[in-house]
Amino acid sequence: MTDPTDSHPAPLIHVFVCTQQKLEDKAYCANQGAEEVRLQLRRQVARTGLEPRVEVTPCGCLGLCRRGPVVVVYPEGIWYGGVTVDDVDEIVQSHLVQGKVVQRLTLDPDQLRQEMRGERARTAAQESAHEEAGVVPERLRRLAVDFQASRALLTAVELDLFTAVGDGASTTEAADRMGTAARATEMLLNSLTALGLLDKQDGIYTNTADTGRFLRRGLPDDARAAMMNRVHMWDSWSTLTESIREGSPLQTGAANPSATHAYLAATHRIANLAAPNMVASLDLPRVRNVLDVGGGSGAYTMSFLKAFPEARATLMDLPPVIHMATRYIREGGMEQRITLRPGDFMLDPLGSGYDLVLLSYVMHLNPPEANRRLLAKVFAALEPGGRVVINDYVLNRDKTLPRAAAVYALHMLVSTQGGNVYSYDEYASWLEAAGFVDSEKINLLGPTDVVAAHRP
Numbered sequence: 207m208t209d210p211t212d213s214h215p216a217p218l219i220h221v222f223v224c225t226q227q228k229l230e231d232k233a234y235c236a237n238q239g240a241e242e243v244r245l246q247l248r249r250q251v252a253r254t255g256l257e258p259r260v261e262v263t264p265c266g267c268l269g270l271c272r273r274g275p276v277v278v279v280y281p282e283g284i285w286y287g288g289v290t291v292d293d294v295d296e297i298v299q300s301h302l303v304q305g306k307v308v309q310r311l312t313l314d315p316d317q318l319r320q321e322m323r324g325e326r327a328r329t330a331a332q333e334s335a336h337e338e339a340g341v342v343p344e345r346l347r348r349l350a351v352d353f354q355a356s357r358a359l360l361t362a363v364e365l366d367l368f369t370a371v372g373d374g375a376s377t378t379e380a381a382d383r384m385g386t387a388a389r390a391t392e393m394l395l396n397s398l399t400a401l402g403l404l405d406k407q408d409g410i411y412t413n414t415a416d417t418g419r420f421l422r423r424g425l426p427d428d429a430r431a432a433m434m435n436r437v438h439m440w441d442s443w444s445t446l447t448e449s450i451r452e453g454s455p456l457q458t459g460a461a462n463p464s465a466t467h468a469y470l471a472a473t474h475r476i477a478n479l480a481a482p483n484m485v486a487s488l489d490l491p492r493v494r495n496v497l498d499v500g501g502g503s504g505a506y507t508m509s510f511l512k513a514f515p516e517a518r519a520t521l522m523d524l525p526p527v528i529h530m531a532t533r534y535i536r537e538g539g540m541e542q543r544i545t546l547r548p549g550d551f552m553l554d555p556l557g558s559g560y561d562l563v564l565l566s567y568v569m570h571l572n573p574p575e576a577n578r579r580l581l582a583k584v585f586a587a588l589e590p591g592g593r594v595v596i597n598d599y600v601l602n603r604d605k606t607l608p609r610a611a612a613v614y615a616l617h618m619l620v621s622t623q624g625g626n627v628y629s630y631d632e633y634a635s636w637l638e639a640a641g642f643v644d645s646e647k648i649n650l651l652g653p654t655d656v657v658a659a660h661r662p
Contacts, residue, residue: 380395493513496520
């Protein structure tokens with residue numbers, strides 16, 4: 207067998223794992239632990255040093271739902287059925303490393319063909335019957351019920367359930383720790399287990415690898431504070447129907463401090479991962495004086511300062527945000543290089559003498575006219591030759607893609623006065639009107655992109 211760890215750039219081995227979900231049928235791979243199998247395969251491939259020669263990819267239905275979870279290894283075309291997490295190490299070590307097929311899990315080719323023909327016939331008959339009877343297509347039904355799983359997770363986060371479960375807890379123990387009703391707690395625990403967020407054995411619930419790592423309070427990768435941002439988003443999104451009718455958000459007034467803290471925690475985690483990539487995407491020969499407008503936690507500011515050791519920065523944001531950002535900047539060891547300026551960037555002066563102004567996750571908060579005014583202020587704040595960098599969601603020309611950006615526009619509807627997600631054409635026109643030249647769009651990994659231009 208060819209050595210999967212050699213230097214050839216394309217994968218020699220491709221492992222497909224069916225993760226298909228079906229509303230109308232209990233016998234499907236995702237309902238039998240396929241996602242856990244896929245994740246464990248990826249972990250084991252990485253631990254064994256097989257990347258990038260072995261690629262593990264989720265796929266749709268392979269036509270053997272009652273044999274799931276189904277795993278197929280190419281180029282040999284070996285089909286494994288009924289694969290569990292406990293089988294993964296054997297598949298990796300025996301098949302992927304040594305080239306020896308795990309016979310006890312293989313599916314007979316002749317039987318495969320027969321079962322697949324039967325499954326296709328059954329599925330076709332079912333689809334035909336549904337269409338004739340006027341049954342709503344599964345895709346629509348799934349979209350209509352996906353909120354249930356989301357709400358179960360958010361409630362668990364809000365109750366700090368994964369911390370309560372800890373290293374293992376019964377229903378009574380978890381309920382006592384959270385101060386919740388035992389009957390209702392058991393229903394939630396069982397639902398979370400069905401969703402693959404908990405494990406259960408002999409009446410004892412335990413965290414999965416992911417919930418134990420990211421959703422237990424106080425651990426190194428604790429993301430609960432950031433996840434609470436989604437809890438607060440739920441409150442806004444529940445008013446979407448009325449916001450569509452009225453054209454504006456129903457919730458007005460000062461931001462809830464706990465919601466502001468959750469938002470800052472969430473954006474800080476995202477920015478810590480995204481900021482270095484964003485900075486690296488820019489062709490900046492030298493940066494000396496940076497203004498981060500609406501800089502939040504300072505993650506993007508600090509990333510620029512790490513890339514340009516001689517630079518200094520000013521971070522401007524509302525007073526409550528500046529108060530919270532102080533901790534992040536102190537933890538980053540940048541308090542001597544960053545000046546914190548509390549203020550409203552739409553009303554207060556921005557200052558002058560900057561060679562770089564960053565607008566990260568800012569423009570979508572404002573209506574178009576406010577963005578035009580802001581860019582005019584940024585133009586005045588920049589030195590000749592200085593550059594403005596807009597890091598934000600950027601829609602295509604007809605505003606239907608990328609999906610995350612198009613959907614996020616609705617969040618702006620329910621949570622801001624006039625905010626929206628904009629296309630590159632809109633950004634380019636505003637920049638030109640403000641006096642900027644040579645605007646460009648730079649594609650980034652992740653949900654946002656960069657729009658940049660400079661002052662002549």
